[in-house]
Amino acid sequence: SLLLTLPSVAWCARPFFRGAVGALQTRTLHMDLPIAVGILAGFIQGSFNIVFDRGEIYFESVTALIFLLLVGRYVQQSQQRAAAGASELLFSLSPSTARLVEADGVREVPIEALGEGSIIEVLAGDTVAGDGIVVEGRxxxxxxxxxxxxxxxxxxxxxxxxxxxxxxxxxxxxxxxEAGEETRVGRLMRLVEDGARRKAPIVRLADRISGWFVASVLGLAVITLLIWFPLDPDHAVEHAVALLIVSCPCALGLATPLAIGAALAAAARKGILIKNGAALEVLARSGTMFLDKTGTLTEGRMRVVRWWGSERAKGLIAALEAQSTHPVATALVEAFATEDCPKAAHIHQTTGAGIVGMVGGFRVAVGSTTFAEELLGGPLTSDVAVQVEAATAEALTPVIVIVEGEIEGVAAMGDPVRSDTAPTLAEVKHRGWRLTLLSGDHPAVVSAVADHIGIAETDAKGGVSPEEKVETVRKAAGKGPVAMVGDGVNDAAALAAATVGIGVHGGAEAALAAADIYLARPGVAPILDLLEGARRTLKVIRRNLILSLTYNITAAALAMTGHMSPILAAVLMPLSSITVVVSSYRAKTF
Structure with missing residues (x-):
């Protein structure tokens, strides 16, 4: 038994010995200290009893203790998040090549070949490869x-x-x-890394009481030795060792990581991927929650929100807009396309204004109000003007449809708010969270969305740059817990700066890398499941801590009074850990 236990103590238990030595060097009480003392005391006393052929041998308990503690530490460390490097995130957002314009033509070159002053050509549908100035085209x-x-x-x-x-x-x-890491998106990715490094680690409940627990266990062991040595020198060391073994903080050390590990597995089955288990402690309480708008609270793409006009115009619109790649055109085709849609011809598109063409023998034009007034040679009729004003008041974009010189319809275009947004946010507010809307979109659009979902106008901020988002989140985080919910690259740095970053379904890769939590299900309704799961998880952690502390106090009292032998201590010690394991994995957290 001695030869089999020696490798476990000398090799497998090294993390705990290193922690204990570090605690002594820094003069702090760490949970590794009583663990190391308990392991050494059990091993030394067992070895002593083998040599002198007396007393109990604790090798089985020592080996089981080391194994269970290593399992708990592995679970805890495996859940720690690791931020991706700025260069890797940048690579996922920018094209790897660009079309470089030279004297003899245009050729494709690696992005690294671009420098200040290079002229590049960006075709429709391509991603811009660097920061710069438009010198030709619109x-x-x-x-x-x-x-x-x-x-x-x-x-x-x-x-x-x-x-x-x-x-x-x-x-x-x-x-x-600017190119590469010097571009605006490159600087944002550096902010993501900085935010991840600056984020203060959340102190877990077990760590908060570890100082008291460590001091108590060590102090009680010394007291037990001092009390029993004058009374019964032969059993004084045994009683002290029994106390260290039975009170060894195995259950206490497992209370938090096992509960969190079980909760993370349950959350993953619900489509909530949690990279940083410590985030659950923050979300179990309340604080400030910042929300991005586009793609988070809204669907993230243009759609026809309302239509006023004839049914005939719908097919004509779809046929004409099918020839355009503009997002508004895509939304109109998606809304109005039919199987027998006619073909459009003689198409002329004015960038940023509208499109004109022949469809089924009709001259059709679709575009902005200014574009329509230019084609008509005068202002819009009163009934059409009413529709335009109504759309503008709701922060929607009015699109005018003209057929053979007559207005046949008005499509109100916008980015619709998700159906689950308003009820979800109402419940989040009911749980004590203060909600603030941060968006780079136009302030009028942000204000309209805030009014629709029940956020006060004073808590809705539009026209906010990514850098301003980071600064706002950092200031709030200095005053209390902050959660940031977003989906885009413009949210990535703010997600990293927040106490807890939450990336929503369909978000950009950089945002998901910066977030502590990813909602794999569409919509914002999973936020409620997340908050409730966090509350239940913290309840399980507290229950585990109470169970382990109750066990330790009771067992310590029995050991100090001489009512517990070392062999009984060896039997009871694993039972406390088993109790915590059952408590963690039987709990319904998510």
């Missing part, structure tokens, strides 16, 4: 990756553009000013 850019703005932005010569944005409608030539 088009629409999808900037939602960086700003959260759900509506495309029109760019012309002289406008600043950023890496990671998508060119939607026409070729552009751009003079590069």
């Amino acid at each position: 088009s629409n850019l999808d900037r939602s990756l960086l700003t959260g703005e759900s509506r495309p932005e029109n760019v012309i010569e002289g406008d600043k553009v950023h890496a990671g944005t998508v060119n939607l409608s026409a070729p552009l030539r751009i003079r590069i000013e």
Whole structure:
């Protein structure tokens, strides 16, 4: 038994001995200290009894103790999150090649070949490879990756553009000013790393009482030895060793990681992937919750929210817009397309304004109000103007449809709020969380969404840049627990800066890498499951701590009074751990 136990003590228990030595060097009481003392005391006393052929041998208990503690430590450490490197995140967001414009033509080159002053060509549908200035062309850019703005932005010569944005409608030539990690998206990824490093570790409940527990166990062992030595020197050491063995903090050490590990497994089965188990402790309480809008509270893409007009116009719209790659065109085709949709011809598209063409013998035009007024040669009729004003008041984009010189319809376009958003947020507020909406979208749009979902206007902030999001979250985190819910690259740094970052279904890779928790189910309803699961998990942790402390106090009292032999201590010690295991894995947390 001695030869079989020696490798376990000398090799497997090294993490606990290192922790104990570190605790002594820094003059702090750490839970590894009584663990190391208990392991050594049991092993030394057992070895002593073998040599002198007397008393009990504790090798089985020592080996079981080391095994169970290593299992608990593995569970705990395996759940710790690791942030991806900035270069890896940047690679996932930017193209690996670019179309470099040279004197003899255009050729494709690696992104690393770009430098300040390089001219690149970005075709419709391509992603911009670096930060720079448009020197030729005009088009629409999808900037939602960086700003959260759900509506495309029109760019012309002289406008600043950023890496990671998508060119939607026409070729552009751009003079590069920054490339690679020096771009805006590259700097955001560095903020993600900085936020992950600066995030203070959450102190677990077991750690909060470990100082008291360690001091108590060691002190009681000394007291037991001092009391019994004058009375019965032959059994004084046995009683002290029995106390250390039976009170060894195995159950206490397992109370938190086992409960968290069981909760993480249950959450994963519910589509909630938790990378940092310590986040559950924060979410079990209340604090401030910041919410992104586009793609988080809304569906993240343009749709026809309301239609006013004739049924005939729908098919004509779908046929004409099928020839365009603009997000508004895609939404119109999705809403109005039919199997017998006619073909469009003689198409002319004006970037940022509208499109005109012939469909089934009819001249059809679809575009903005300004575009429509230019085609009609005058203002809109009163009934159409009413529809336009109604759409604008709801932060929707009105699209006018003209057939043979007459207005036949108005489509109100927007990014619809998810159906589960309002009821979910109402319940979150009921649980004590203060909700704040942070979005890069236009303030009018943000205000309309906030009103729809029940967030006060003072807590709805639009036109917020990614850098401003980070600063806002950091300031709030300095005052109390903060949760950030988002989905885009523009949210990634804020997710890392928050006490707990929550990435929603369909989010950008960088945001999910920065988040502590990923909701694999669509919508925001899983947030309620997350908050309730966190509350139940903390309840299980507290129950485990109470069970382990009750066991330790009772067992310590029996050992100190001489009513517990070392062999009984060896039997009872694993039972306390088994109790905690059963308590953790039988609990219904998620």
